[in-house]
Amino acid sequence: MSQHDDSDSRIRSRRRFFKDVALIPVATAAGLTSERVASASASDAKAYVPSFFNESEWAFINAAVDRMIPADEVGPGAIELGVPEFLDRHMQTPYAAGAIWYMQGPFVEAAPEFGYQGRMTVRETVRAGIQAIDAYTKKSADAKRFADLDHDKQEQILKSAESGDLKLDGISSKYFFSTLLAEVRNGYFSDPVHGGNKNMGSWKMIGYPGMRADYIDWVTVRDKPYPIPPVDLSGKRS
Amino acid sequence: MIKPKTDVVIVGMGWTGAILAKELTDAGLRVVALERGADRDTQPDFAYPKVVDELEGSVHRRFLQSLSQETVTIRHAPNGVAVPYRQIGSFKPGTGVGGAGSHWSGCHFRALPEDLKLRSNVEQRYGKKFIPSEMTIQDFPVSYDELEPHFDHFEQVCGTSGKAGVIQGQVQDGGNPFEGSRSRDFPLPPNPNYLGAEMFYGAARNMGWHPYPIPAANASRPYVNPYGCQMGPCNFCGFCSDYGCLNYSKASPNVCILPVLRQRDGFELRTNAHVQKVNLDSSGKRATGVTYLDAEGHEIEQPADIVLLCAFSLYNVHLMLLSGIGQAYDPATNEGTVGRNYSYQNLNRVTLFFGKDVQANQFIGNGGAGTTMDDLNGNQLDNGKAGFVGGGLIWARQPGNGPVRGITVPKGTPAWGTKWKRAVVDSFRHSFYYEVQGACMSYREHYLSLDPTYKDGFGRPLLRMTFDWHDNEIKASQFLVAKALEMTKSLNPLSTVGDAKKAGSHYDTTQYQSTHTCGGAIMGDNPKTSALNRYLQSWDVPNVFAIGANAFPQNNGYNPTGMVGALSYWAAAAIRDRYLKNPGPLVQA
Numbered sequence: 001m002s003q004h005d006d007s008d009s010r011i012r013s014r015r016r017f018f019k020d021v022a023l024i025p026v027a028t029a030a031g032l033t034s035e036r037v038a039s040a041s042a043s044d045a046k047a048y049v050p051s052f053f054n055e056s057e058w059a060f061i062n063a064a065v066d067r068m069i070p071a072d073e074v075g076p077g078a079i080e081l082g083v084p085e086f087l088d089r090h091m092q093t094p095y096a097a098g099a100i101w102y103m104q105g106p107f108v109e110a111a112p113e114f115g116y117q118g119r120m121t122v123r124e125t126v127r128a129g130i131q132a133i134d135a136y137t138k139k140s141a142d143a144k145r146f147a148d149l150d151h152d153k154q155e156q157i158l159k160s161a162e163s164g165d166l167k168l169d170g171i172s173s174k175y176f177f178s179t180l181l182a183e184v185r186n187g188y189f190s191d192p193v194h195g196g197n198k199n200m201g202s203w204k205m206i207g208y209p210g211m212r213a214d215y216i217d218w219v220t221v222r223d224k225p226y227p228i229p230p231v232d233l234s235g236k237r238s
Numbered sequence: 239m240i241k242p243k244t245d246v247v248i249v250g251m252g253w254t255g256a257i258l259a260k261e262l263t264d265a266g267l268r269v270v271a272l273e274r275g276a277d278r279d280t281q282p283d284f285a286y287p288k289v290v291d292e293l294e295g296s297v298h299r300r301f302l303q304s305l306s307q308e309t310v311t312i313r314h315a316p317n318g319v320a321v322p323y324r325q326i327g328s329f330k331p332g333t334g335v336g337g338a339g340s341h342w343s344g345c346h347f348r349a350l351p352e353d354l355k356l357r358s359n360v361e362q363r364y365g366k367k368f369i370p371s372e373m374t375i376q377d378f379p380v381s382y383d384e385l386e387p388h389f390d391h392f393e394q395v396c397g398t399s400g401k402a403g404v405i406q407g408q409v410q411d412g413g414n415p416f417e418g419s420r421s422r423d424f425p426l427p428p429n430p431n432y433l434g435a436e437m438f439y440g441a442a443r444n445m446g447w448h449p450y451p452i453p454a455a456n457a458s459r460p461y462v463n464p465y466g467c468q469m470g471p472c473n474f475c476g477f478c479s480d481y482g483c484l485n486y487s488k489a490s491p492n493v494c495i496l497p498v499l500r501q502r503d504g505f506e507l508r509t510n511a512h513v514q515k516v517n518l519d520s521s522g523k524r525a526t527g528v529t530y531l532d533a534e535g536h537e538i539e540q541p542a543d544i545v546l547l548c549a550f551s552l553y554n555v556h557l558m559l560l561s562g563i564g565q566a567y568d569p570a571t572n573e574g575t576v577g578r579n580y581s582y583q584n585l586n587r588v589t590l591f592f593g594k595d596v597q598a599n600q601f602i603g604n605g606g607a608g609t610t611m612d613d614l615n616g617n618q619l620d621n622g623k624a625g626f627v628g629g630g631l632i633w634a635r636q637p638g639n640g641p642v643r644g645i646t647v648p649k650g651t652p653a654w655g656t657k658w659k660r661a662v663v664d665s666f667r668h669s670f671y672y673e674v675q676g677a678c679m680s681y682r683e684h685y686l687s688l689d690p691t692y693k694d695g696f697g698r699p700l701l702r703m704t705f706d707w708h709d710n711e712i713k714a715s716q717f718l719v720a721k722a723l724e725m726t727k728s729l730n731p732l733s734t735v736g737d738a739k740k741a742g743s744h745y746d747t748t749q750y751q752s753t754h755t756c757g758g759a760i761m762g763d764n765p766k767t768s769a770l771n772r773y774l775q776s777w778d779v780p781n782v783f784a785i786g787a788n789a790f791p792q793n794n795g796y797n798p799t800g801m802v803g804a805l806s807y808w809a810a811a812a813i814r815d816r817y818l819k820n821p822g823p824l825v826q827a
Contacts (some may be wrong), residue, residue: 068655074659095298098306100306100326101306102305102309102322103324110321111744113314113746115324115325115747117321162654181653190293190642191291206662206666207666209601211290213290213484
């Protein structure tokens with residue numbers, strides 16, 4: 001049933017897209033197309049129903065990724081590109097459950113040069129960090145969860161987590177932040193097959209040809225940018 | 239369960255295992271190879287497009303060893319408590335058929351003649367006192383001339399693409415004039431230069447240096463190696479380091495040797511076969527075979543006349559310590575041999591940022607190719623003046639990058655938000671990096687041993703690494719990075735990032751530096767200070783050989799694989815031509 005809804009909304013947004021394009025003078029249509037595609041996909045991203053994150057975690061994730069990679073004049077933001085969907089799906093992979101990490105104890109304190117020495121997996125860290133920050137902001141003067149703070153406040157919280165100044169219960173804010181930021185970047189930049197980077201939006205922004213993996217003809221070209229837009233793992237070209 | 243006895247059992251099916259299996263089946267021996275990981279081949283494991291999924295390759299690290307069952311512990315000094323290397327960071331061991339030889343980049347150097355006689359060369363040039371008392375460097379017990387035919391053969395097997403600098407004593411234009419003399423040129427010409435490698439030529443010449451193409455085991459032309467294995471020209475796909483090659487272009491055991499081995503009756507490959515220890519007879523002087531766990535965890539004994547340890551260097555040492563082959567090294571007493579002289583590689587990177595008119599295209603890549611120079615390596619460097627032992631390289635290499643692998647941005651850029659996005663857009667296609675790769679000396683307190691606390695997934699003690707940066711390597715890093723930065727000035731980048739190691743800084747296991755972990759079971763002339771003789775044969779258990787970078791008494795400025803391949807053929811020749819006629823020690827202690 002939910003799949004039905006998804007495809008319905010996709011058709012609707014595509015119709016809206018064509019309708020909008022039709023209203024634009026022909027001369028500027030080409031320039032605006034990618035933006036319109038991005039906003040169409042944003043409604044796709046909203047249609048995604050999370051299965052790892054609960055409602056309040058999902059609200060946090062959507063708010064946090066929007067601050068970390070906002071939509072701006074540089075290019076699409078994390079929300080448009082479906083980074084929350086990526087995160088929800090990626091948290092359910094063996095990787096996020098610590099499958100390739102050595103997870104045996106004893107777990108002891110060590111200098112930062114030795115890396116994370118705790119026993120939490122990526123998904124446990126993300127979940128614990130969200131809960132700890134929401135608990136913190138609810139206790140603060142604003143008495144709201146993170147997602148309901150204004151953008152400036154959200155950025156202040158994220159900055160103090162990034163520096164480690166934010167003192168949370170049971171988890172290092174700095175470790176949580178670096179884990180979440182790495183995951184957000186993974187979602188923003190990895191192949192759309194993993195749920196983020198809708199329509200290869202980040203690749204187009206930076207000029208990455210994606211999964212072409214064949215550049216022998218361009219190794220020694222110096223005077224012009226690489227000419228071909230990206231292709232993804234499924235063979236979709238932009 | 240006990241399997242029928244075989245002539246030779248090989249632990250590990252990377253470069254060294256594949257070379258030994260080829261050479262010894264050539265000699266008519268029956269070889270059983272036990273590989274702890276899965277079987278892998280270009281098809282289907284490295285097939286396009288799945289292989290170029292950056293999330294799978296660089297985050298889930300599907301081509302590297304998972305640390306879940308087996309890793310090492312690390313500490314900076316003998317009085318510290320080691321903690322596990324829990325996540326891949328500083329180095330990347332391989333697993334599965336091909337081992338690290340399937341996910342390497344392809345830089346394929348020979349060692350310099352003087353670097354094989356390092357201690358005596360340094361003593362002769364700068365006096366005995368120039369070497370700090372705690373520095374335990376040794377000469378390799380084998381000369382460049384003895385290894386030359388083996389260096390050459392390995393290059394032919396790999397289809398290595400380069401330009402000789404010296405052939406039969408004659409200096410050649412365009413190659414490295416400081417290299418040891420070659421019997422002939424590389425089998426293939428160099429690969430084309432990407433922008434950064436091309437710009438390196440001009441900048442290095444401005445410094446009065448002698449730039450040359452890095453020898454690359456990434457084929458520049460269609461090629462058939464001496465075994466009849468076919469390679470196709472590299473298409474610069476940009477997925478080399480950490481990835482298997484989709485194109486039969488990067489030399490690997492899978493592409494260059496296994497196609498022949500797999501057809502041989504005398505060769506049996508068992509995968510998901512995790513060797514737990516080498517079994518010794520009651521005298522402790524003779525190996526009777528190995529015990530391994532199969533995929534289901536059942537214990538199986540494989541008897542053999544010859545045991546060849548061909549695992550990744552660290553795990554060769556681990557198996558020797560677990561099996562009681564030789565005496566474990568103790569830095570307090572300076573006695574024992576197994577674990578002694580662990581060394582690494584001294585790597586630093588400088589990234590150069592340019593404007594939008596400079597098409598650096600860092601997504602284009604070839605792992606081994608690029609440009610380097612030897613003017614600060616070997617005898618070209620005046621170590622007396624520079625104030626440290628060991629040289630190094632500065633190079634331009636671009637193995638290929640994509641955004642999941644990380645986009646380096648200029649100094650002072652925030653890590654997120656609009657400013658970060660802008661910097662990522664400005665940098666991705668318009669920056670490249672140069673690296674300095676320095677030698678790493680060995681020291682009395684840098685060694686490998688068994689950890690007293692942490693266990694692997696099978697209940698065995700983990701290998702423990704005791705290592706940190708010594709003042710000598712920090713000085714070398716500062717010297718080489720300063721030279722690299724001086725060189726980059728003539729290229730007028732908008733800015734650069736990258737610094738040398740700072741005085742007092744410690745080995746950071748979280749940042750990728752190099753997979754060139756060396757030593758721990760070294761070759762030498764003296765059984766009191768080396769675990770292996772000059773044929774990589776255990777002094778203590780002569781039917782065991784440990785083949786790999788574990789045999790290096792210290793590491794030089796080059797990548798080790800060319801040397802590892804040559805040592806493999808050298809050891810194979812000694813086994814085939816001498817050991818089989820008269821099994822026993824090839825060198826009398």
